[in-house]
Amino acid sequence: MNIDIGYLAIVIGVVFASMVLHELMHGLMAYWLGDTTAKEHGRLTLNPLKHIDPFLTILLPVMMVIASGFVQGMPVFGGAKPVPFRPDRVKGREWGAALVGIIGPLTNLVLAFICFAIAWFSGILMVQGGELYYTGDIIAQILMAGIMVNLGFFAFNILPIPPLDGSRLLYAVAPDSVQRAMAKVESAGLLVVFAVVLILSQPLGHILGIIIDAILRFFMMIFGA
Numbered sequence: 001m002n003i004d005i006g007y008l009a010i011v012i013g014v015v016f017a018s019m020v021l022h023e024l025m026h027g028l029m030a031y032w033l034g035d036t037t038a039k040e041h042g043r044l045t046l047n048p049l050k051h052i053d054p055f056l057t058i059l060l061p062v063m064m065v066i067a068s069g070f071v072q073g074m075p076v077f078g079g080a081k082p083v084p085f086r087p088d089r090v091k092g093r094e095w096g097a098a099l100v101g102i103i104g105p106l107t108n109l110v111l112a113f114i115c116f117a118i119a120w121f122s123g124i125l126m127v128q129g130g131e132l133y134y135t136g137d138i139i140a141q142i143l144m145a146g147i148m149v150n151l152g153f154f155a156f157n158i159l160p161i162p163p164l165d166g167s168r169l170l171y172a173v174a175p176d177s178v179q180r181a182m183a184k185v186e187s188a189g190l191l192v193v194f195a196v197v198l199i200l201s202q203p204l205g206h207i208l209g210i211i212i213d214a215i216l217r218f219f220m221m222i223f224g225a
Contacts (some may be wrong), residue, residue: 007065010092010169011061011065011076012061015061015149019048019051019078022080022157023043024048025106026038026101027043030083033100035085036089037085037089039086051080051081051083052080056193057080057081076152077149077156087100098169104157106168109151112148112215113145115147115206116142116147119147124136124139124140124143147216150213151210154215155207155208155215156208161185162185
């Protein structure tokens with residue numbers, strides 16, 4: 001199989017830009033809610049070097065791009081080094097922490113929608129037989145990467161697995177016993193994420209694919225496709 005190096009470079013560039021905005025919004029939301037931890041650690045910045053995690057930001061998306069050549073529909077997803085914050089210092093406690101968690105994936109969802117809208121109105125993105133396809137040059141590839149990478153980020157990060165962002169919503173509604181169990185899982189940090197990705201890559205890819213497809217169809221419905 002031949003790997004399109006140009007497309008791979010585009011994906012990595014989109015991953016970096018999307019990841020920076022994702023993490024920056026985490027830090028800004030925490031700051032707005034009264035926690036200065038992210039600022040103290042220098043994470044309220046657009047500098048990607050402050051947010052990069054070697055596995056989640058670089059290796060995992062590259063693996064997904066390569067895997068997409070073998071498994072049709074395999075989504076591209078990844079993450080970044082989590083922005084530190086103190087849930088006990090934000091206004092609203094569990095619900096404030098949930099806002100800090102969900103703002104990152106929502107940022108990616110908005111970015112995907114913006115890229116979709118630009119591609120749609122520019123004629124790059126079209127529907128044929130109920131399926132999306134695109135035509136064009138490097139601009140089309142950048143916009144499509146912007147759509148799919150950000151939807152991958154959204155779908156992956158809303159999973160309710162500590163320390164992923166979706167777990168913050170679960171913390172807000174879970175009983176104390178479940179919260180304690182989640183805290184133990186979260187203490188393992190990104191090792192849990194690595195294990196889930198490596199052991200459950202195929203079912204995980206299937207679940208994320210379903211989420212991404214549903215969102216794309218919702219976007220299509222909004223634009224009357």
